[in-house]
Amino acid sequence: MTDKATDFAIEGHGDISVGVSGAGASGDGSASATRITPGNALRPEDIALEIRRGQVKPSDDVAEFALRIGDDALILAQRLGHWISRAPELEEDVALGNIALDQLGHARSFLTYAGAAWGKSEDDLAYFRSEPEFRSAHLVEQPNGDFAVTIARQFVVSYYQYELYRRLTESTDATLAAISAKAVKEVDYHRDHSAQWVLRLAGGTEESRARMIQGFQLIWPYVDELFEDDELTTRLAESGAAVEPSSLRGDFDRLTGEVLAEAGLDIPKVPQALGGGRRGKHSEFLGYVLAEMQVLAREHPGASW
Amino acid sequence: MASQNLQSVPAELSPEEQEREAAGQAYFDRIISEDSRIEPRDWMPEAYRKTLLRQISQHAHSEIIGMQPEANWITRAPSLKRKSILMAKVQDEAGHGLYLYSAAETLGQSRDKMMDDLIAGKARYSSIFNYPAISWADMGAIGWLVDGAAICNQVPLCRASYGPYGRAMVRVCKEESFHQRQGFEILLELSNGTPEQKQMAQEAVNRWYAPSLMMFGPPDDDSPNSKQSMAWNIKRFSNDELRHRFVGMMVEQVRVLGLTLPDKDIRFNEETKKWEHGPLDWNEFKEVLAGRGPCNSQRIERRREAHENGAWVREAAAAYARKQAQKESAA
Numbered sequence: 177m178t179d180k181a182t183d184f185a186i187e188g189h190g191d192i193s194v195g196v197s198g199a200g201a202s203g204d205g206s207a208s209a210t211r212i213t214p215g216n217a218l219r220p221e222d223i224a225l226e227i228r229r230g231q232v233k234p235s236d237d238v239a240e241f242a243l244r245i246g247d248d249a250l251i252l253a254q255r256l257g258h259w260i261s262r263a264p265e266l267e268e269d270v271a272l273g274n275i276a277l278d279q280l281g282h283a284r285s286f287l288t289y290a291g292a293a294w295g296k297s298e299d300d301l302a303y304f305r306s307e308p309e310f311r312s313a314h315l316v317e318q319p320n321g322d323f324a325v326t327i328a329r330q331f332v333v334s335y336y337q338y339e340l341y342r343r344l345t346e347s348t349d350a351t352l353a354a355i356s357a358k359a360v361k362e363v364d365y366h367r368d369h370s371a372q373w374v375l376r377l378a379g380g381t382e383e384s385r386a387r388m389i390q391g392f393q394l395i396w397p398y399v400d401e402l403f404e405d406d407e408l409t410t411r412l413a414e415s416g417a418a419v420e421p422s423s424l425r426g427d428f429d430r431l432t433g434e435v436l437a438e439a440g441l442d443i444p445k446v447p448q449a450l451g452g453g454r455r456g457k458h459s460e461f462l463g464y465v466l467a468e469m470q471v472l473a474r475e476h477p478g479a480s481w
Numbered sequence: 482m483a484s485q486n487l488q489s490v491p492a493e494l495s496p497e498e499q500e501r502e503a504a505g506q507a508y509f510d511r512i513i514s515e516d517s518r519i520e521p522r523d524w525m526p527e528a529y530r531k532t533l534l535r536q537i538s539q540h541a542h543s544e545i546i547g548m549q550p551e552a553n554w555i556t557r558a559p560s561l562k563r564k565s566i567l568m569a570k571v572q573d574e575a576g577h578g579l580y581l582y583s584a585a586e587t588l589g590q591s592r593d594k595m596m597d598d599l600i601a602g603k604a605r606y607s608s609i610f611n612y613p614a615i616s617w618a619d620m621g622a623i624g625w626l627v628d629g630a631a632i633c634n635q636v637p638l639c640r641a642s643y644g645p646y647g648r649a650m651v652r653v654c655k656e657e658s659f660h661q662r663q664g665f666e667i668l669l670e671l672s673n674g675t676p677e678q679k680q681m682a683q684e685a686v687n688r689w690y691a692p693s694l695m696m697f698g699p700p701d702d703d704s705p706n707s708k709q710s711m712a713w714n715i716k717r718f719s720n721d722e723l724r725h726r727f728v729g730m731m732v733e734q735v736r737v738l739g740l741t742l743p744d745k746d747i748r749f750n751e752e753t754k755k756w757e758h759g760p761l762d763w764n765e766f767k768e769v770l771a772g773r774g775p776c777n778s779q780r781i782e783r784r785r786e787a788h789e790n791g792a793w794v795r796e797a798a799a800a801y802a803r804k805q806a807q808k809e810s811a812a
Contacts, residue, residue, distance in 0.1 A: 262790075263791065273572035277568050380800045
C-alpha cells in the first residue's frame with residue numbers, strides 16, 4: 177500500500193535508546209499503537225499518495241459531496257474530542273475517544289479526496305476555510321451538552337451515517353466506495369454504542385430518563401436537514417456516485433424507531449430547523465468551533481507540523 | 482534480605498493461624514529469592530501489599546491526571562494528523578489508567594475508593610502533571626521527555642515481583658514507546674520548521690527538562706522507601722541510576738533534534754562511567770508535591786467535575802443493569 181515501511185508501532189518496548197532511528201517515521205498517525213486498527217485499512221495517507229501519483233481524482237460533484245460528509249465527520253470529531261478526560265467513566269473516555277478518532281479518520285480521507293479536485297490538502301480545507309465555506313450539517317455543530325445530549329446527537333448521526341456509507345460502498349466512484357467500506361464497519365460500532373446508552377439512560381433512573389428525553393428534544397430539530405436532497409445529490413444519484421439523502425430516511429426511521437420503542441421513548445414532536453449547512457449557512461456555534469480548531473495553524477501559515 | 486520483611490505475628494492468632502502465616506511468609510520469601518512472581522491469591526506481607534497498592538494506584542492516577550495537559554491541545558492541534566495522534570495518545574492513557582486500577586484492585590481496593598481518594602486530595606500522582614501545557618511544542622516535550630522518563634522508570638517494572646503489575650506494565654510500555662516517538666517527531670518537525678516553531682520547541686524543552694528529571698524521585702540518599710522496594714523486587718534500579726541513564730539518552734537524542742538541554746553541567750564521568758547533570762531544584766519539587774504547583778488545584782477540580790457530572794450516568798447504568806438482571810432472573 178505505501179512505498180515506505182512506517183510500521184513502528186511495536187518493536188519491543190523501552191527502545192527509547194534507539195528511538196531516533198524510528199522517530200522520524202511518518203504516515204502512521206491514525207494507526208493504533210496496539211494495532212487494533214486492521215493493517216490493510218485505507219488510510220488518508222494512501223489516498224494522498226494515489227492523488228500525487230495521478231491515480232485518482234474526483235469529479236467536481238463528487239468532491240463537493242465528499243466535502244459535505246467530510247465536514248460532518250470533522251466537526252463531530254472536534255466536538256467529541258472535547259469529552260476525552262471529561263467523560264462520566266474511564267471506559268467512556270476510551271469509547272468516545274475511539275469514536276472521535278474514527279470520525280476524524282473518515283474526515284481526513286474524505287477531505288483529502290475532495291481536496292484533490294482543487295489542489296488542496298486535508299489541512300488546507302480544515303484550517304484555512306471560513307464558516308460559509310464549510311458544508312457541515314447543523315446537527316454536528318450542536319454543543320456536547322450533558323452526556324445525554326451527546327448520546328442523542330451520536331445516536332442520530334451514527335444511524336444516518338451507517339445508512340449513507342452502506343450505500344456508498346456501491347458508489348461508481350471507487351475511492352468514495354473504499355473510504356465508505358472502511359467507515360461503515362466503524363460506524364456500526366458507533367450505532368451500537370449510542371443505542372446501548374439510549375436504552376440505559378431511558379431505562380436507568382428517573383433523572384437519566386428525563387435527561388435523555390431532553391437530549392432528544394434538543395437534537396431532533398436537526399434531523400430533517402440530513403435527509404434533504406438538492407441538485408448536487410440528484411446529479412450524483414443519477415450517475416451512481418452517491419444516493420439521494422431522502423432515500424435513507426425509511427431505514428433510518430425504522431431502525432431508530434425500533435431502539436426508541438424498546439427504550440419507551442417517543443419521537444420528539446418538535447419543529448424542524450431550517451438548516452442550510454450544505455449551502456454554507458451555519459449555526460452560531462460553528463464559528464467558535466472553527467476559531468478554536470484553526471487558531472494555531474493560522475498563526476503559522478505555511479508551516480509544517 | 483527477605484528476613485527483614487517478616488511481620489511481627491499478632492499474639493491473638495491461634496496456633497493454626499500462626500502456622501499458616503509462617504508458611505505463607507516462607508513461600509513469599511522463596512518466591513522473592515527466586516525472583517519469581519507473587520500472584521493475587523498468594524500470601525503476602527501487609528507492608529508489601531500496601532506499598533504496591535500505593536505505587537500502582539499513584540501510577541493509575543498519574544495516567545488519568547496526565548490526560549489533562551494533553552487533552553488541552555486536542556481541539557487546537559495544528560494538523561489533522563497531529564490531532565489524530567494526540568487523541569489516540571490521550572485515549573491510551575485512559576486505557577493505562579484502566580489496566581492499572583484493575584491491577585490495584587487485585588490487592589483488595591475498589592476503583593471507586595481510589596477515585597474518591599484522588600478527588601479528595603488524599604492520593605498522589607506524578608507531580609509533573611501540575612505544570613501547564615502552554616504551547617503546542619509542549620505536546621512534543623511531554624512525549625519526548627516526560628514519557629521518555631516514564632519509560633526508563635517503567636521498563637524495569639515489567640519485571641516487578643507482583644504479577645498483575647508486571648503484566649500491565651508490559652502493555653503500558655509498548656504504548657509509551659510509541660508516545661515517546663511521537664513526541665520526538667513533533668519536536669523534530671518544529672526544530673526543522675520556521676524560526677518561531679524552533680523557538681517554541683526549545684522553550685518547551687527548557688520548561689520540561691528539570692521536572693522530567695525529577696520524575697525519578699528524590700536522590701538516593703533522600704529516598705527512604707527505595708531500599709525496601711528493591712528488596713521486594715518491585716524496584717530494580719535506584720532513582721539516581723535511572724536518572725543518569727535517562728540523561729545519557731537525552732544527550733544523544735537532543736543532538737538529532739538540533740536543540741539543546743538547559744543544563745550546562747551535563748557531562749560523562751569517565752570514572753563512574755555515568756552521565757551527570759546539574760543541580761535540580763528539589764525545593765520546587767517538594768512545593769509542587771505539597772500542592773503548590775501551578776496547576777494542582779485545577780487538575781483535581783477538573784477530575785472532580787468530570788466525576789460528579791458523570792454521577793447520574795453511572796447511577797443510570799447501574800440501575801439499568803439491576804433491572805435487566807431482575808428481568809432475566811424472573812424469566
